[in-house]
Amino acid sequence: xxxxxxxxxxxxxxxxxxxxxxxxxxxxxxxxxxxxxxxxxxxxxxxxxxxxxxxxxxxxxxxxxxxxxxxxxxxxxxxxxxxxxxxxxxxxxxxxxxxxxxxxxxxxxxxxxxxxxxxxxxxxxxxxxxxxxxxxxxxxxxxxxxxxxxxxxxxxxxxxxxxxxxxxxxxxxxxxxxxxxxxxxxxxxxxxxxxxxxxxxxxxxxxxxxxxxxxxxxxxxxxxxxxxxxxxxxxx
Ligand SMILES: C[S@@+](CC[C@H](N)C(=O)[O-])C[C@H]1O[C@@H](n2cnc3c(N)ncnc32)[C@H](O)[C@@H]1O
Numbered sequence: 067x068x069x070x071x072x073x074x075x076x077x078x079x080x081x082x083x084x085x086x087x088x089x090x091x092x093x094x095x096x097x098x099x100x101x102x103x104x105x106x107x108x109x110x111x112x113x114x115x116x117x118x119x120x121x122x123x124x125x126x127x128x129x130x131x132x133x134x135x136x137x138x139x140x141x142x143x144x145x146x147x148x149x150x151x152x153x154x155x156x157x158x159x160x161x162x163x164x165x166x167x168x169x170x171x172x173x174x175x176x177x178x179x180x181x182x183x184x185x186x187x188x189x190x191x192x193x194x195x196x197x198x199x200x201x202x203x204x205x206x207x208x209x210x211x212x213x214x215x216x217x218x219x220x221x222x223x224x225x226x227x228x229x230x231x232x233x234x235x236x237x238x239x240x241x242x243x244x245x246x247x248x249x250x251x252x253x254x255x256x257x258x259x260x261x262x263x264x265x266x267x268x269x270x271x272x273x274x275x276x277x278x279x280x281x282x283x284x285x286x287x288x289x290x291x292x293x294x295x296x297x298x299x300x301x302x
Pocket of ligand 1: 075076079120121122123124125126127144145146150172173174175188190191192193196290
């Protein structure tokens with residue numbers, strides 16, 4: 067991993083892992099479920115497609131993709147936080163997806179796969195934790211087959227006046243208190259709004275994807291701009 071990366075991120079996710087799903091659903095008012103469904107739909111997977119889900123956390127993206135996908139689709143989920151993966155495993159078993167979802171510990175900067183293996187690569191709520199976004203996007207592009215699709219789902223800050231004000235009050239003041247109360251982790255839910263604030267505006271991130279070698283890059287703000295779904299393709 068590059069030295070510019072934040073050393074505390076893995077430890078932080080390991081520590082909040084037991085409360086992660088509950089807080090995701092609660093703090094987003096279950097919008098996170100809808101956002102992951104939109105990501106899965108946008109992949110347009112054909113039967114038998116192979117998907118790499120980076121920063122898979124507790125497995126929600128992989129499970130969402132499988133629920134919506136054509137027959138024979140398989141998802142490989144990787145994450146560098148062992149406790150997040152530990153929680154993903156029983157969810158995959160309960161979802162009867164053990165034969166279609168494979169989980170592995172790996173850093174986004176050191177993916178243990180041959181280049182050009184995947185029909186789609188996804189990362190949801192993970193890339194804002196990565197400082198060197200262009201390098202990691204290039205690695206994701208290398209993992210794709212020509213014509214393969216990249217989907218990045220990320221939180222963002224709404225741009226409009228009153229909504230922006232309400233959202234920032236909730237996100238910067240109330241959310242850290244709720245997060246600390248339920249998870250017992252004081253730093254993680256202060257870091258969350260700070261990391262979202264640092265995420266580039268959508269047009270800028272789309273330009274980064276282009277610079278990393280993706281074409282047909284487009285993006286779709288969701289829930290009044292609280293989340294943004296970016297799609298790009300590896301040139302054929
Ligand atoms: C906010 S969670 C998102 C989890 C999941 N994608 C979801 O939709 O709920 C961010 C995840 O990114 C992982 N992560 C952050 N940086 C990473 C990196 N460089 N390599 C692998 N995983 C990383 C963390 O361990 C954490 O599980």
